[in-house]
Amino acid sequence: MEILFIVLPLALLLAGGALTAFFWAVHRGQLDDLDTPAYRVIFDQEHPRKDPHAGESSGSDPTFTDSERD
Amino acid sequence: MRNPPPPTSTVRCSHCDRPVPAGLIDPDRHPQFCCTGCQVVYQTIQACGLDGFYRLKQMVGGTDLPPARVTGEKYVAYDTSEFSDLYVCKLPGMVRSIELLLEGVSCSACIWLIEKLPEVLPGVIDARLDLRSASVRLSWDESKVKLSQIACLLDRLGHPPHPARGYSKRELVRRESRRMLIQIGIAGALMGNIMLIALAMYAGDLSGMEPVYRSFFRWLSASLGVLSLTWPGATFFVSSWRAIRARTVNLDVPIAVALLAGGVAGVVNVFLGRGEIYFDSLAVLVFLLLVGRFIQYRQHRRADDAVDLMFSMTPVSCRVVRDNEVVETLVETLAVGDVVVVRSGDILPCDGVVVQGESAVDQALLTGESVPVPVQKGSSVHAGSVNKSRVIRVRATAVGDATRVGRLMRLVETGVQDKPQIARLADRVGGWFLPVVCVAAGIIFGFWSWKTTMTQAVDHTVAFLIVTCPCVLSLATPLTMGVAIGRLSQNRILVKSATALETLSKPGLILLDKTGTITRGQPQVVRFEGRESVKALIGEIERHSQHPIGKALHEAFGACELSGFLRTSIRQVTEGHDGGIEATIANKRIRIGSVSFIESQAADWGYFKERVLELDNAGETSVLVSVEGVIVAIIGLRDEPRKDSARAIRRMNQMGWRTNILSGDRRGVAQAIAIQVGIDSSSVMAQNSPEEKLRIVKSLQERGRTVMVGDGINDAAALASADVGIAVHGGAEASLAAADVYIARPGLQPVADLLNMSRRTMNVIKRNLLISLGYNLLAGILAAGGAMSPMLAAVLMPLSAATVLSTATWSIWRIQLSDTPEE
Structure with a gap:
């Protein structure tokens, strides 16, 4: 059972590695938002409809003209 | 007195799925809209090829969209160097990044809509939405697209952006x-x-x-x-x-x-x-x-985030006249003496005096009065009010913290500090x-x-x-507490401090604001006296009115049949600024308006003079109709209590709470409402200014637990100093900062729910x-x-x-x- 003297510190080292990965993720801001990613994953498959006019309408300035306002 | 709505009113808006008002239904069109906001958003979404949004929305069950708000703003100030110095973060190359708070983020399908920006607008590199704080982090290539273009697109998608203020705090x-x-x-x-x-x-x-x-x-x-x-x-x-x-x-x-x-x-x-x-x-x-x-901390953040958005919603830019030219600039750079151009629908950025033009401004934020006040050259106006009809120019007399809103906000802050501390049970x-x-x-x-x-x-x-x-x-x-606050926030009741729940668990005194809290905040026709045939005329003439009373009249009488001959002979509809509208039909001049509007022209009052006085006593606003100077009809309007107000108040009383009304409105009106919702008319405190409301709350507090329920800045100071301040739906943003609880659902039932939940x-x-x-x-x-x-x-x-x-x-x-x- 002498192997325990090596295996246990090794296990702790592994835990330390996992913790370091966790620190890195937290500092990168990956856990700042705990609500949105749950939904984001649902929408991964969806893409905007490729429309020949899509580029046009969004490329041109999508604002109101003054006549629309009044 | 009101006509039953026609059966076609079940037509639903193609964007927000709410019923379309009868006057706006166009039977020949497939997409139907309840307002122009929804129409713009729907068309923009279609044009960008983002129509998958509606499918996703149904998939996630987010059918409860609020009607879209589109400001139509051009966001010119977003491209100025002052703006980018304040809010934009410069990355290597021409890449820029910014954090914007968005209005109207209500369901998870919004994530998809907003995060597809890079695929829709070339030059946008990345968009990441944080659902909880309704903020988006954008990065874009400045050589390909301007921030104002991105902001405009967001606006047209129904999410007007605001730069996130208070960076260091966040x-x-x-x-x-x-x-x-x-x-x-x-x-x-x-x-x-x-x-x-x-x-x-x-x-x-x-x-x-x-x-x-x-x-x-x-x-x-x-x-x-x-x-x-x-x-x-x-x-x-x-x-x-x-x-x-x-x-x-x-x-x-x-x-x-x-x-x-x-x-x-x-x-x-x-x-x-x-x-x-x-x-x-x-x-x-x-x-x-x-x-x-950690659970405790996160629950507290939830409500704070909502408040952050509201705070950032004050206008960022305004239009100033410099060297005889109108330039758009940041509100922060505004100085006393500047002349500001305020367009219809804009929020006034400063206190000032009107120097050109006439219009009507909505001062609900300050006075709680929902009916716009007419202003003309020489009238003084206040920051935070909304210009309702025409372009005016205003010379600034106070800016920033020196404005009346700014001073009231300080009162709010001190109110929060003065709040008596309640020892927490656990401690x-x-x-x-x-x-x-x-x-x-x-x-x-x-x-x-x-x-x-x-x-x-x-x-x-x-x-x-x-x-x-x-x-x-x-x-x-x-x-x-965490479980309770989470449960409440799912019901759109945002609790900022857990101590509020503790305080609300034992009964005491509740002070209710009237306008917008007990009532809907929108006047409605409750009385019509005169010839029936006039109804249809009124409905038709008021069709295009922007005034809340005009809208109410159109809603009440718009469905009445008008003969084809009369319909085609309506000429020259002009909306006056002194509370009335004038039109010519079949060569007859018809005027509809307030007592003073009619008084200036009408000669033959008949018995209507007494009726006006009687209506006043009954707490109704009267509108008169005259044909060629002869008064033919009188209409009484009232801001009716919400359907559930009386029931909610009864629930509160059953739980042992005493209910009083604290209002800025006229005594007669407040008492009439009190009787309707089952509050003793002796416990009505009316005609109070914001400062008086604060004083009343403080003196009542000495006698016991006092809770204030209100919606506007005219009671924000009172909200802040009460033992618990509850801000209700549709209120001014200042009240959100002041209150301990914010209810994002209309009506008083949520308040009763909150009390029950606390207990x-x-x-x-x-x-x-x-x-x-x-x-x-x-x-x-x-x-x-x-x-x-x-x-x-x-x-x-x-x-x-x-x-x-x-x-x-x-x-x-x-x-x-x-x-x-x-x-």
């Missing part, structure tokens, strides 16, 4: 929540490993283990345990040290005592190679306590917990040292201190405190009797925490809330 919050997460991570990892080692030791105790391994495990356990106590566990030592220095006792003090006693005794035992160690229980303690704290328990435990520990130590050896006495005392550590006791309150929550908390005290008592007795073992402690502690959590969840989710939102 950065602080972000750092704090990261720090807490890291602490939880460390505590969790250490706890897991110590428990594994402990498992090996318990197994060894049962089946035998060589001493060398046993001591190896003990050393390992001790070093990890000390790490857990000194690193993440340091929070409790720091907090209790602070409490001791301030000569108070909070619940952290007995926790720190237990952690310290367990840690020191454990290390000594490991050194001497004898006795029990409790590091597994201690590590669980630290972990559970940190998780409880009160902590107060007597410590002495009891200390005395008991002393007795146990004395008894065992007399009966057996000194070492055994120390062991039993330490075991006692650890198992009576009020870990679950301190978890019980935040966990239960029930406090009961659950008390029950949970009893459960955890019971656990402490049981474990304490076992330890005092010398029957406690590390294994028993390690099982009992998580068990009691799980009991408390499941009772909290189970009993709070069972509480019924009314969920019938009223339109």
